[in-house]
Amino acid sequence: MALFFFSGAGKDGGCATSLTYVEKLISITERWNLTQYDAKDSGSSSETAVKWYRVRKTWTDSKTQKGAYNVLNYAKKCTDQNSGYKVFDADGKVVYEPKAAFLVKVSISDLNIRKGLGTGYDWVQFCLLGVYTIVAVSDGAGASLWGKLKSGIRWLSLDYCKRV
Numbered sequence: 001m002a003l004f005f006f007s008g009a010g011k012d013g014g015c016a017t018s019l020t021y022v023e024k025l026i027s028i029t030e031r032w033n034l035t036q037y038d039a040k041d042s043g044s045s046s047e048t049a050v051k052w053y054r055v056r057k058t059w060t061d062s063k064t065q066k067g068a069y070n071v072l073n074y075a076k077k078c079t080d081q082n083s084g085y086k087v088f089d090a091d092g093k094v095v096y097e098p099k100a101a102f103l104v105k106v107s108i109s110d111l112n113i114r115k116g117l118g119t120g121y122d123w124v125q126f127c128l129l130g131v132y133t134i135v136a137v138s139d140g141a142g143a144s145l146w147g148k149l150k151s152g153i154r155w156l157s158l159d160y161c162k163r164v
Contacts, residue, residue, distance in 0.1 A: 052090050055079050059092035072096070080136045080148070101135045101150060104161035114155045117146045124154050131164060132156075 053075035057064040066082055069075040075087040076096050087096035112123035119142030134147035143157035 053095065054088045054090075055082070055085050056088060057084055057086070059088050059094075083135060083150075098136060101133050103131050103164045104134055104147065104158065105131050105164050106156075106161050108160045111156055111160050113149065113153055114146075114157075116140070117155055118142050119157075121155075127156050132161075134158070 053069045053072055055066040055075050055078045066078050079085045079087050080098050086094050089095050106127050111127040113125050113127050114121045114123050117138050117140030133150035135150045136148040138146050140146045143159050145158045146155045147158045148155055
């Protein structure tokens with residue numbers, strides 16, 4: 001089964017994998033003889049060319065690819081959610097690599113783990129006292145910095161944690 005990558009094809013400008021959708025795209029591609037076009041950057045002008053960012057562990061290992069995005073922020077988001085991955089441009093150059101994970105010690109017994117980046121988001125559960133791995137950090141309302149737990153359960157305020 002082929003995967004088609006282009007703007008608007010899937011969620012966040014990612015890939016289309018629905019079998020029906022892909023079959024329709026293949027039919028259109030064959031009918032209009034569009035197979036001559038490559039998904040790599042098109043056009044010679046950097047202003048008109050569509051840039052593709054691929055999320056992989058390494059450029060040479062295409063089997064690890066999580067997706068191809070024409071919006072860098074979407075590629076970064078995918079990378080932040082998948083440990084060990086980087087964002088590559090069409091030439092194989094690393095354009096984004098998340099900072100390494102780090103450990104924090106939670107200093108209060110009733111720290112909320114939130115569904116999103118801010119106190120406006122619902123809480124999932126309390127974070128017990130202990131040491132946790134943070135894989136991403138971001139700004140958000142109600143804290144100077146939010147940290148994403150490695151477990152994937154969501155975000156906690158780093159104001160109540162100490163880096164170890």
